[in-house]
Amino acid sequence: MNIQDIRDMFPILNQEVNGNSLVYLDSAATSQKPTSVIEALDQYYRQYNSNVHRGVHTLGTKATDGYEGAREKVRKFINARSTEEVIFTRGTTTALNTVAASYGRANLAEGDEIVITYMEHHSNIIPWQQLAKATGATLKYLPLQEDGTISLEDVENTITDNTKIVSMVYVSNVLGTINPIKEITKIAHKHGAVMVVDGAQSTPHMKVDVQDLDCDFYAFSAHKMCGPTGVGVLYGKKHILEHMEPVEFGGEMIDFVDLYESTWKELPWKFEGGTPIIAGAIGFGAAIDFLEEIGLDKIEAHEHTLAQYALHRLSEVDGCTVYGPSKRAGLVTFNVNDVHPHDVATVLDADGIAVRAGHHCAQPLMKWLNVSATARASFYIYNNEEDVDRFVSSLIKTKEYFSNVF
Numbered sequence: 150m151n152i153q154d155i156r157d158m159f160p161i162l163n164q165e166v167n168g169n170s171l172v173y174l175d176s177a178a179t180s181q182k183p184t185s186v187i188e189a190l191d192q193y194y195r196q197y198n199s200n201v202h203r204g205v206h207t208l209g210t211k212a213t214d215g216y217e218g219a220r221e222k223v224r225k226f227i228n229a230r231s232t233e234e235v236i237f238t239r240g241t242t243t244a245l246n247t248v249a250a251s252y253g254r255a256n257l258a259e260g261d262e263i264v265i266t267y268m269e270h271h272s273n274i275i276p277w278q279q280l281a282k283a284t285g286a287t288l289k290y291l292p293l294q295e296d297g298t299i300s301l302e303d304v305e306n307t308i309t310d311n312t313k314i315v316s317m318v319y320v321s322n323v324l325g326t327i328n329p330i331k332e333i334t335k336i337a338h339k340h341g342a343v344m345v346v347d348g349a350q351s352t353p354h355m356k357v358d359v360q361d362l363d364c365d366f367y368a369f370s371a372h373k374m375c376g377p378t379g380v381g382v383l384y385g386k387k388h389i390l391e392h393m394e395p396v397e398f399g400g401e402m403i404d405f406v407d408l409y410e411s412t413w414k415e416l417p418w419k420f421e422g423g424t425p426i427i428a429g430a431i432g433f434g435a436a437i438d439f440l441e442e443i444g445l446d447k448i449e450a451h452e453h454t455l456a457q458y459a460l461h462r463l464s465e466v467d468g469c470t471v472y473g474p475s476k477r478a479g480l481v482t483f484n485v486n487d488v489h490p491h492d493v494a495t496v497l498d499a500d501g502i503a504v505r506a507g508h509h510c511a512q513p514l515m516k517w518l519n520v521s522a523t524a525r526a527s528f529y530i531y532n533n534e535e536d537v538d539r540f541v542s543s544l545i546k547t548k549e550y551f552s553n554v555f
């Protein structure tokens with residue numbers, strides 16, 4: 150399959166925006182969806198929409214097979230040992246909040262430490278801030294090197310025997326940094342801490358093996374990997390999940406309900422209170438089929454090439470600062486002279502080019518970078534070098550326009 154074949158599978162890309170063919174460079178915020186995913190959702194609603202688990206009728210059985218079948222696809226995709234370890238959530242944010250609210254509240258107390266980094270998304274900061282406030286634990290930040298990477302020496306110096314939770318992004322949504330999760334997990338475990346990984350930006354773009362990483366929890370969202378919005382996954386090691394209490398109570402997650410006491414279902418259902426995200430999970434399964442058909446190795450290599458090409462092209466733009474290391478995932482975050490990133494994004498949009506501007510839900514990182522905002526172009530399987538060229542040409546035009554204005 151070549152890139153044009155892949156692009157043709159994304160109907161949304163075949164349109165003009167502001168009179169120009171669309172160049173979509175905002176996949177780190179949310180990816181576009183291939184026809185197969187759109188059709189899987191359409192088929193579910195047209196042909197077998199029904200609630201899962203409870204019904205004995207044909208449609209209900211088909212919906213249950215689709216929902217639980219998607220769980221097995223996720224299990225295989227991340228190489229979890231069992232589907233008991235795969236919990237469907239609303240996304241990365243809900244998954245991380247579940248760990249903080251359930252594991253965190255039960256296991257942390259005053260004197261304990263939670264270690265995170267300066268490069269976290271707000272979704273991997275605030276649950277831990279709240280947990281620290283509720284339990285009296287201390288929230289500690291791993292420092293960053295000047296190029297936006299983490300040194301293992303700093304990890305060794307920051308994690309102590311008081312550390313109970315280490316939580317970290319695998320791939321930064323701003324810097325593109327790829328963190329050495331396997332090595333950091335080993336250090337966390339040496340001190341008896343659990344390792345939580347925010348996989349929102351890694352899972353869509355590279356092969357992830359949770360057994361190889363040996364992390365205890367791993368969170369990700371379908372919508373960043375060609376799947377629908379509103380569904381994601383919390384992976385957790387079975388022996389840990391077994392001892393955790395649910396955080397949402399109601400239908401679907403119970404075994405038996407009496408007037409004053411109730412018991413929970415087995416894993417993973419005890420964490421899935423209420424009617425689950427049936428269509429979302431089925432669409433997610435179709436997205437996984439799609440990504441596997443292309444191959445994660447191929448996706449990673451393609452994005453690496455594009456990111457390197459973008460870095461090279463941006464180095465030709467006078468006054469352009471790119472943040473993050475040269476060895477990076479498929480995104481570039483940048484600023485141009487004194488042009489506000491929102492102005493950059495607005496002018497690019499007039500040329501049909503979609504990039505993101507703002508703090509990217511990473512305000513502590515913006516503070517560390519000493520900027521209030523940045524612009525970001527992020528790539529996926531459907532982007533090509535021509536997209537990068539159009540983006541850079543438009544950026545040069547933007548810069549020239551603003552230098553004439555001021």
Ligand code: PLP
Binds near residue numbers: 239241243321322350
């Ligand atoms: N973590 C990272 C690194 C992200 O980039 C994002 C989304 O941009 C999230 C967490 C939150 O994901 P969601 O909004 O799908 O829960």
